[in-house]
Amino acid sequence: MKICFVISDIKSEAVGTSVTIMKKVHDRGHELYVMSVGDFVFHHDKPISLRCKKVPESPKSRTREKFWERVQDDELGYEDISSTELDVLFLRNNPTEETDDRHWAEHSGIAFARMIQQYGVLVLNDAFAMSHAFIDKLYFEELPSAIKPNSLITRNKEDLLKFWEDSGKKMVLKPLEGSGGQNVYLIDEDKKNLNQIIETISAQGYVIAQEFLPEVSKGDVRVVLLNGEILEEDGEMAVIRRVNDDDAEFRSNLQLGAKAEKAKLTKEMKRIVDITAPKLKRDGLFFVGLDIVKDKLIEINVLSPGGLEYCKDIGLPDFTETIVKAIERKMEHKKHYDHLTNRELATMN
Structure with missing residues (x-):
């Protein structure tokens, strides 16, 4: 199986879930490629190509850290391959963690993946689903309201204040687009700096007000x-x-x-x-x-x-064996049922 992982940036990627899965792919003997989200190349007369690093089959690294050091090392050079050579493209870049100077990176991975998906390459998660679920x-x-806390999405301060009143003067405010707990605030009866908090979050876009759950x-x-x-x-x-x-x-x-x-x-x-x-x-x-x-x-x-x-x-x-075996099964299904x-x-x- 030829599989390429798309991450935000090879040089700055930490040893996390993506690297953990990549190492298992490599350990199981698959042809592994890694690329940064900025390394798609579109040609008007041929399929999209990828500037990526191909991880050598051997030696196998004992730890994730050593494995990732080898991939990040400048001695492992880049090569250009056609996306149609791949069996699987696994999108693992996180658009919500991009900095202000990398707005271009937020949507580009999914956009290029939609095109590659139409060549018959298996894209995980489905690129059109990712577009739909981008925010x-x-x-x-x-999702059904029965499993969610009460919430409001708006950029209007008066709406947020009314939600706060209706929620017993306790709510959580956070940006609609964001991750890692950044700019998430608990607003209680004190409502100290509330105007400033609303201005800070709404400057980034829409604001979510969510019912506070004491069990948190x-x-x-x-x-x-x-x-x-x-x-x-x-x-x-x-x-x-x-x-x-x-x-x-x-x-x-x-x-x-x-x-x-x-x-x-x-x-x-x-x-x-x-x-x-x-x-x-x-x-x-x-x-x-x-x-x-x-x-x-x-x-x-x-x-x-x-x-x-x-x-x-x-x-x-670490559950990676289960994940990689699941992808391997998908390749078997695809081999036998080309209409999927x-x-x-x-x-x-």
């Missing part, structure tokens, strides 16, 4: 889904609790100092998965992260879900 917090609002003080739980089902390996499920030791910090993002812990799947979490899964399968979303507080889904990550890099430290498998659409194949087990 994942808005895609989240398409115990952290939230990331449930990772594959093909619309909870990711499992060796009898364990990819269910990770994220807890912040700082009592004054209500956000549970790992990038903000929260700690990962092994968690059990509750019946409330299972219900949320069961309600969410049919839509994800229909839309062609292969690899997805759900963030849950008690019996409410608070966020969905379809663009570049992470967290697997913490699994081994908390007594879980990318969207169907993306979530077929």
Whole structure:
């Protein structure tokens, strides 16, 4: 299998979930390519080409860190390949983490992937589904209200103030487009600096006001889904609790100092998965992260879900063998059933 991972930038990519999956692809003997989102090349008279690094078959690296050092090393040069040579293109760049000087990178990966998908290359997640779910917090609002906290999306300050009043003078404010817990605020009765906070967030675009869930003080739980089902390996499920030791910090993002812990799947979490899964399968979303507080889904990550890099430290498998085997099966399905659409194949087990 020839597979290329698209990440934001090879030079700056940290050793996270993408690298963890890449190493397993390499360990299983597949032809692995890695490219930055800025390295697509469109030709008017031939298929899109990719400027990427081909990872040598050997030697195999013992750790993710050593593996990634080899890929990032300047001694491993770039080569241009036609996208039609690939079996799989795996989009793992995160548009929501791009800086102001890289606005061009936000949509370009998905846009080029839509074109490559039409050549017959399997794109994960489905590129048209990714376009639809590009603002994942808005895609989240398409899900049934029974599993979500009350919310409002607006740029109008008066609407936000009324929502605050109606919510018992306690709400969470965050930008519609963002990730990693940046610019997320808890507004309570004090409502200190509220005008400034609203101005700061609305300067970036739309604002989400969300009902505050007191249970968030115990952290939230990331449930990772594959093909619309909870990711499992060796009898364990990819269910990770994220807890912040700082009592004054209500956000549970790992990038903000929260700690990962092994968690059990509750019946409330299972219900949320069961309600969410049919839509994800229909839309062609292969690899997805759900963030849950008690019996409410608070966020969905379809663009570049992470967290697997913490699994081994908390007594879980890293789940990459299951992920790569699932992609291998898709290649087998494609070989036998050439009429399958990318969207169907993306979530077929």
